[in-house]
Amino acid sequence: TQLLEQSPQFLSIQEGENLTVYCNSSSVFSSLQWYRQEPGEGPVLLVTVVTGGEVKKLKRLTFQFGDARKDSSLHITAAQPGDTGLYLCAAISSGSARQLTFGSGTQLTVLP
Amino acid sequence: NAGVTQTPKFRILKIGQSMTLQCTQDMNHNYMYWYRQDPGMGLKLIYYSVGAGITDKGEVPNGYNVSRSTTEDFPLRLELAAPSQTSVYFCASSSANPYEQYFGPGTRLTVT
Numbered sequence: 001t002q003l004l005e006q007s008p009q010f011l012s013i014q015e016g017e018n019l020t021v022y023c024n025s026s027s028v029f030s031s032l033q034w035y036r037q038e039p040g041e042g043p044v045l046l047v048t049v050v051t052g053g054e055v056k057k058l059k060r061l062t063f064q065f066g067d068a069r070k071d072s073s074l075h076i077t078a079a080q081p082g083d084t085g086l087y088l089c090a091a092i093s094s095g096s097a098r099q100l101t102f103g104s105g106t107q108l109t110v111l112p
Numbered sequence: 113n114a115g116v117t118q119t120p121k122f123r124i125l126k127i128g129q130s131m132t133l134q135c136t137q138d139m140n141h142n143y144m145y146w147y148r149q150d151p152g153m154g155l156k157l158i159y160y161s162v163g164a165g166i167t168d169k170g171e172v173p174n175g176y177n178v179s180r181s182t183t184e185d186f187p188l189r190l191e192l193a194a195p196s197q198t199s200v201y202f203c204a205s206s207s208a209n210p211y212e213q214y215f216g217p218g219t220r221l222t223v224t
Contacts, residue, residue: 004154009152033212040218041215041218042116042202042215042216043155043202044215045213048211048212088155090154098162099157099160100145100157100213101171102147102154102155102156104152104153104154105153105154
């Protein structure tokens with residue numbers, strides 16, 4: 001089982017600040033996804049990254065996949081209270097079963 | 113726009129009782145999954161299915177059973193509830209391509 005470590009575990013910032021959260025593994029990912037989970041709900045997919053060095057942008061969110069495909073980061077510019085939630089990275093297994101292995105998450109709180 | 117539905121939303125069980133958590137999806141997805149999420153943690157895979165009639169164990173299957181008689185339904189059975197099974201349970205489904213897991217709203221289970 002691929003172990004994913006996310007950091008920081010908790011992050012509390014003021015509205016308008018920038019932040020970066022990280023997802024790391026000692027193993028190579030075939031591909032990786034980022035999800036956001038709000039209280040009382042299931043996770044919702046934000047992005048899938050597949051190619052080493054890939055950068056994807058989703059409005060104020062920038063996702064980067066490391067060149068060696070062992071790490072990924074999520075950068076939020078000018079955070080807003082609506083960005084508050086649990087951010088989870090998940091590695092997709094390369095087999096036909098298509099399983100996800102989740103990191104433990106980063107709980108982000110953006111204060112108004 | 114039902115997506116993935118789960119029932120019940122909340123349940124309190126006594127030690128040794130049994131129950132079935134229901135999960136239904138209306139997207140004609142072949143892949144379905146059951147996860148548990150403990151406080152402050154990511155999701156751990158309990159069981160998964162790649163199609164009707166096919167199920168397999170995930171990372172934490174002990175104490176649980178599943179069946180997949182139809183494409184739409186994927187119930188999770190707890191036979192002898194234990195306090196360690198207190199958690200929030202999420203069901204998810206996915207097509208093969210594009211690979212995105214759609215999650216239900218979760219069932220919060222307490223075993224006392």
